Amino acid sequence: MATFDRRRIPAPEDSKPPVYLSTTAGPSRSRGNDELRPLFIKTGLVTQANGSAYVEADGVKIACSAFGPRPRPPPFTSTGTLNVEVKFAPFASQVRRAPLRDTEPVSHAAVLTNLLLPAVHLHLLPKMSVDVHIYVLEGDSDASVLAAGLSAACVALADAGIPLSGLAVGSTVALHGSTALLDPSGPECTGADATLTLGAMPALGRATSLHMTGEADLDAVCDMVEAALAGATSAHDAVAVALFDGVQ
Template identity: 40%
Template sequence: MDRKRVPGPELSVAPLVEYPIDHERWTPQQEKRHDPKRQPEDLRPIYLKTGLISQASGSAYIELENTKLACGVYGPRPVKKIGQGFSGMGVLNCDFKFATFACVKRRNNTRQDPQEKELSQILSQALAPAVRLELLPKSVIDVYITVLESDGWGSCLAAAITAASVALAHAGIEMLDLVAGCSASYMQIGPSISSTTTETSSSSGAGNPITPQIQIFMDADTEEEKYEQGAIVLAYMPSLNEVTHLLQNGKAEGPIINQSVEHCMEACNKVYAVMHHALLESMKESKDA
């Protein structure tokens, strides 16, 4: 820095950063989550509102505490690609994008990164079985998701599925059923694997070995996802009792995965009631207007 042109202050004071005295880093414990108000099977409170984007055919805004995103649906409209022949099925295009300020690490605002492209494809696969694309030949439906704040990768994807389904219904597009999304994470509770093997070898076969427990946390946030051994995201149509998409990562035994799927299906039924209420409220507002 050129001090002749840009003189600095004569005196400077270091900033004071105060941390709470009782600040402790959260670690996974049985029946205790990062949010002490929630039990392992509880979801975060959901706020869902339609009609946020006036220029779109249908729109929805969803908020789960620190997870906030907006969805806009445009179409159906004719395909404008030159050289594309007649298609008896409509096309569902999904665009998933994080805002620049949505995550702790600043995101690129110009183009999609590989994670956003993957989430766009997953979102399209989760919604396509519920939309009557056979009734929209040579047409395209564009779904745009913008994440304003992200608090958990799984919950963000599940919220995008829920908001996109409500936005499609708000746009008047014929669907077989609404698609509700839910996520679940499973993590080890109790002693770690290394400590378990150490205690077992030191006991020299005396006593029963300590076996770690696996706890399922529904709708995990970012802090809880740091300790997860695996997670699933389920897209489910409650009225038809059909799963449109299931995404699983990490390692887990079959019974744990089956239990996670059952918990997600029960949670989707609760989310389904919120989706119905939001659509009914939008119909009442349109009638009053």
């Protein structure tokens, strides 16, 4: 007779994920189409870094640390260098990522660099380098990771004392038919006709860059940009308050 451990509860032989009913009328939201998810930002997360930030929204959790400015190896340039690194935790998405192979997507780092570069005064840092390390603890969609990653990176750079043109924040809009959804969740991004991620400096009334996937006509893209700018203005207020609280 096989031994039976009475201290443990035997688990079922197999398990199945729950199945949720989906509607064909489009994604359902508990908030308005022009409302952001609740945003939490805190500075000083990594004490070993010159500056750090933690950004959390519903479905997105990102930790960012900034190092520099520090001397860079030759060849020397008249302007500084910005290095952005993005890594995903193995448990960051529903499909578990390989710890060494699938944790550093190059495309995310390249897009975030383009979104962040216009906000950093690298011409004031000759022969120096600034390193930004972004670690994604949870990410329900690539667009949300890019938007929250940009906000986290800019807050970390400001916390480190790096000269900036202004606070750059990210905002995402998903297009479903003729409806633009601000700050979409993961399922809303999956079923969207197009998704746009915008980097903006609302205090200066400028956009740093944008990244778009999918297809949409010109009028729809203009509506998406306007919605993203409005969302960036709301996120900018939360970023400014977080930096002010961090200084105090």
